[in-house]
Amino acid sequence: MTEVLLTADRTLMSNYHNNEFLGFGTCAPPNFIPEWFYSFLFFPPLKASKGFPSAAPYGLRKTEAQLLKEGFGVATVSPDHLEEYIGDTKVLGIHTMDPFGLGPASSTLAAIFKKEPYLAKHFHCLMDSPAVKKAKANGLKIIVGGPGAWQFRYRQKFVKDHQIDCIVEGEGENVVGKLFKAALEGEELPRFYEVSIRETPSLEEIPDIVNPSINGLVEIGRGCCRGCEFCNVTLRPLRWYPLEKIKREISLNLKADNVEGCCLHAEDVMLYGSKNTTPEDEKLLRLNEFVAKNCEGISWSHCSLAAVASKPKLFSQLSEMILTKQSWWGAEVGIETGSAELAKRIMPAKAHPFKAEDWPEVVRDGMGLMHDNMMVPACTLIVGLPEEKEEDILRTMELMDDLEGFRSLIVPLFFVPLGRLKNEDWFKDAAMTELHKQLLFQCVEHDFRWVDSLIDLSFKGKWYTRFLKEFYKGFAGIAKRKVRQIE
Template sequence: MVNDNFDVVLSVDRTLMTNHHGKEFLGFMTTGPPILVPEKVWMAIAAPKMEVDDIGRPREAPYGLRKIEAALLDAGIKAAVIDPDHLGKHLKNAKVLGIGHHDYFALGPPSSEWWVLTGKEPVNARYFKRFMEKPEIRAAKNNGLKIIVGGPAAWQWLWMPEYFEKWGVDTIIEGEAEKIIVSLVKDALDGKPLPQYVYVGFKDVPLLEEIPLIKNASVNGLVEIMRGCPRGCRFCSVTLRPLRHYTLEMIEKELQVNKSAGLDRCLLHSE
């Protein structure tokens, strides 16, 4: 029997919880508003629903969520990535909801350009707002659920404090979260107060050997091969993180995870 009693649920809206029909660059359609077709048609093309198991765990999930899932599982915490359409059956028991996003409020490129050009809100922001307004999330929050947000677009919450308050977000993590997430989640599970904002600086990022390897398949078989940059450009946040190259063994292990899930393709990602 599958254990579906998770203390930590990780999820995100449909614009990211999708494999874009196996064509990664179709995902860029979710950074713009629907053009010439209804929103449902636009989303059916760009972000179809994900294949899930009998308790709502997606076959593939965003790589960042998979990394956080792996860190929590390695620490012995009951955690799982759950499809947004299946949150209701899990949030009644979960104590923490973790969310990661590339562009929460469509403030980053290319979403911001689409917004300027069309004057319309891109679907990624629309769907994220609907995600946060889901009755099951609101009910769980009223019952004490802790909400921790992070990912590449974590900075956007600092520019949208009204939503931080409205939705009862407990903690924003800006930066690489694999090392800090375990202690934060343990504090949440123990009922301890959480910081509203955590910045993971140069000295706080995980060392190569501290970066967990994914346990379940990532969207379209994406696998990270390095992090950081040695150039030191002041305008780029990537250069604020130390350079780390994955070993061939680490890369192969994550490729095997995706292969075991039935994926016959991969994407190698670097910064």
């Protein structure tokens, strides 16, 4: 009997055709594409053997590893196979990323399309599934965690209606054991459990994953030292994993069927092993060399423009190493604003080691280097930051003009109150000015300009390239029309 089951909704249990960029498709609402076809294109289900998925989200694998380490009987199951196992289970742990579509990308798309995004829809499907309802009626305890846990504070009625017993916010390694034990013993659980800084795990306390993660994603560190006001991550201490620990997790993934590549995950991969905002050449080269030698493909989860701009030679060396295996690689990159004034106020260290007032220049240099070295950034711009003025939006629009020739996706995100700005108001589409709309439209035009060549790069040699390209053209065309309607 498995006393603890772990799962996540359908949009998280996918390898997105081995292309994390496609995962953005889960942020869109149901649209003109039939749902079955849309999910095949953007989030096809993972292969599962007897209901156990071949891989799972990395955060879920960490929780699984921690619970196994503490002696619990745990299994991770696909949401489509819950029914087969849940009858014997006492506690269900659910990993979430953006359960109500309140994250920046999905809330922006929801505002444009006026519909709930796929990821929220599938989370609801999971919670409302007959299997979960029946097990709940028989005494099942439900514990929810993951990067999307903060959203439950804004959906207290949902929590109550679905009788979620506990929501864990923060890094769970040092607390999940006691919470799952209390649940198994039938004790009352705190409805919301915020992991304190004191309970944040040290490097030694973070276990290696014991089963494969989706697309070979492995964490190389946690936390960020740049301190942007609007960000949750910055509230946690910075820790870098030793290379040996990373190698162990990569090797574990490579033994799995269907995992051949590796995605290095950190808030800024360029700063691996550094104590401040200056990249450590030796450490970064050794890490990427190991991945390039041993994996079929490599991607980075995030990287900063300032670190790239501060070490152009190092970045070229890394690119040379990575491009021996592939024709491009991707990462998420934060631009956030083109206004030096606003950058100084809300993200004073984002440009470091350069000055905050030089931010637009840092962006131009960093983006130019990425273009020249075949890194394709998926960039974010934040619309509606507190105290944003008309001049700030104009500066961002000027920067967008300068970025026109750089191969990239640039996604505008409505401001979401997180980090030190968590008590500020949400930015709603009703507050959009003419300038905001023009900026949104500029982003859509930029992405539309690049999308064909990005699809060519992403699906080189695959039979469905031409087909997907047509689909994206159509989808981008509709998005463009929607933005025009808002205008």
